[in-house]
Amino acid sequence: MAQATFEEISASDFFYRNRDIAGFTNPSRAVFAAIRELVENSLDAAESLKIPPEIYVRLSFEGEVGKDTQIYKLRVGDNGSGIQPRFIPSAFGQILYGSKYKLKQMRGTFGLGGKMAVLYGQIMTHQPAKVTSSTGSTKIYSFKLMIDIQRNRPIILDRKVLVNKEQWRGTIVEFTLEGDYLRAKSKILEYFKQTAMVNPYANLTFVDPKGRLYKFTRVTTAMPDPPKETEPHPFGVDVELLQRLIQVTPYRNMLEFLKQHFHRVGDITAQKFLEFSHLSPSKNPKRLSHEEVVRLMQNLKKFKDFLPPDASCLSPLGEELLKAGILKELKPEYLVVNQRKPSTYAGHPFIIEMGIAYGGEIPKKGNFLIYRFANKIPLLYDEASDVSFRVINSLNWRRYKVSPDMPIAIVVHICSTKVPYKTVGKEFIADRPEVRREVANALREIGRQLHRFLSKREHVDREKRRLSIFAKYLPKIAQFSSHLAGKEKLPDVKKLIKSVQKYGEET
Numbered sequence: 001m002a003q004a005t006f007e008e009i010s011a012s013d014f015f016y017r018n019r020d021i022a023g024f025t026n027p028s029r030a031v032f033a034a035i036r037e038l039v040e041n042s043l044d045a046a047e048s049l050k051i052p053p054e055i056y057v058r059l060s061f062e063g064e065v066g067k068d069t070q071i072y073k074l075r076v077g078d079n080g081s082g083i084q085p086r087f088i089p090s091a092f093g094q095i096l097y098g099s100k101y102k103l104k105q106m107r108g109t110f111g112l113g114g115k116m117a118v119l120y121g122q123i124m125t126h127q128p129a130k131v132t133s134s135t136g137s138t139k140i141y142s143f144k145l146m147i148d149i150q151r152n153r154p155i156i157l158d159r160k161v162l163v164n165k166e167q168w169r170g171t172i173v174e175f176t177l178e179g180d181y182l183r184a185k186s187k188i189l190e191y192f193k194q195t196a197m198v199n200p201y202a203n204l205t206f207v208d209p210k211g212r213l214y215k216f217t218r219v220t221t222a223m224p225d226p227p228k229e230t231e232p233h234p235f236g237v238d239v240e241l242l243q244r245l246i247q248v249t250p251y252r253n254m255l256e257f258l259k260q261h262f263h264r265v266g267d268i269t270a271q272k273f274l275e276f277s278h279l280s281p282s283k284n285p286k287r288l289s290h291e292e293v294v295r296l297m298q299n300l301k302k303f304k305d306f307l308p309p310d311a312s313c314l315s316p317l318g319e320e321l322l323k324a325g326i327l328k329e330l331k332p333e334y335l336v337v338n339q340r341k342p343s344t345y346a347g348h349p350f351i352i353e354m355g356i357a358y359g360g361e362i363p364k365k366g367n368f369l370i371y372r373f374a375n376k377i378p379l380l381y382d383e384a385s386d387v388s389f390r391v392i393n394s395l396n397w398r399r400y401k402v403s404p405d406m407p408i409a410i411v412v413h414i415c416s417t418k419v420p421y422k423t424v425g426k427e428f429i430a431d432r433p434e435v436r437r438e439v440a441n442a443l444r445e446i447g448r449q450l451h452r453f454l455s456k457r458e459h460v461d462r463e464k465r466r467l468s469i470f471a472k473y474l475p476k477i478a479q480f481s482s483h484l485a486g487k488e489k490l491p492d493v494k495k496l497i498k499s500v501q502k503y504g505e506e507t
């Protein structure tokens, strides 16, 4: 039998071989995913400074490859935070490198997206990516980069420093990639529309390869407060995390260790917990044996008196902004939104926000239109695998006098420090029982309100129908009865109709 040969591959190499799992499946998905990843980075960069985002995306045709694939140049520019020059090469040339491995809500999570787009471009066209950025200082830095895939390191081909006369701040990323825009077009436009819906304070401009301009203009400059970074919640820790904390902690006793490194653990809670787990408050955490660390982790999960995580690390849209976004993009006749209180799964805080829109410009499709969002990112693929889809379709809608053939759109937004995505392509949310319960509760709440609206409308419609029958036949009845009674003058039926109309409006 032949001997097996072993080798090690880098993170870049892994994603080069398995680009499907990051959403870069074929030329159509790739062009969509590349735009999406870069737009998300730009939104994050502007929001981190609480600046209304101004994002410009241009996809231009560069040449033909085959029947269904072309070469495009993609350019995405923003007015975000910019990146300090020493971080630029790795931020765009080293997979699993980023500034978002923090416990706070952001669109970026994996340290992968932007690089995946650059990597895909590189392996298909062998052209370098160009990144130009300034943090608003006196200088603008411009890099030409490629990725050394086998070593997972950036290769800097060129570096320029320019004078920043206008005090420009932001980032422009430009590279070429293979794609199928024609096939991707509808998804890309849908992506911009939905992005505009949950980011109503953003200006988005997209110029397509034909030179067509799509503009999504902000309706407000009000923005949610940026999230604050938080410590891990005791329910979510594992042995590895405990050991890392023990290694770096400057605190020499368990009481301070617990208070300083964990979310929502104050003096009293820490003391109660130490009593519960038979540990002395003065014990040095660095002296804990392996067994004690494992027991500590188990007890952190068992102890019932920890407060649930607070929501300062989250930045939900809020009911007003969600309303503004839905009204702007969907133009419904009726809209109700609901934001749930913060909740947790496995120690990670999350909030569900939901809206249900009826009528107006919402089409009748025979099934509910579902718009799914996570940390203000639209999720456009794999709808049927998403927890929201399942909850929405398992609800007994008849109880709310609602049927799927009505013009109804349901908007679900989950925000969390750790969205339970099922893939690194960020396409759908895993079916966590806590998330499922919150989605179901929000849905019932807005379902009830929609029910009230529909019942009232039905009543008004019935009254209107009744009145129109009255208005039609009353003059005829008046004419006949006057004739029968042998009277010349007809009674004034208008008065009567008016009084009935008034009664209808009052009820």
Ligand SMILES: Nc1ncnc2c1ncn2[C@@H]1O[C@H](COP(=O)(O)OP(=O)(O)OP(=O)(O)O)[C@@H](O)[C@H]1O
Pocket (backbone or CB within 6 Å): 037, 041, 042, 045, 078, 080, 081, 082, 083, 091, 092, 097, 098, 099, 100, 107, 108, 109, 110, 111, 112, 113, 114, 115, 116, 170, 171
């Ligand atoms: N437009 C931008 N403005 C400022 N910083 C940026 C921009 N684009 C990327 N970055 C920086 O580069 C890092 C890497 O981006 P990348 O998209 O590869 O990963 P990520 O956003 O951290 O996570 P994810 O894989 O979920 O997208 C980011 O963490 C951020 O610090």
Ligand SMILES: [Mg+2]
Pocket (backbone or CB within 6 Å): 037, 040, 041, 107, 108, 109, 112, 113, 114
């Ligand atoms: Mg990103």
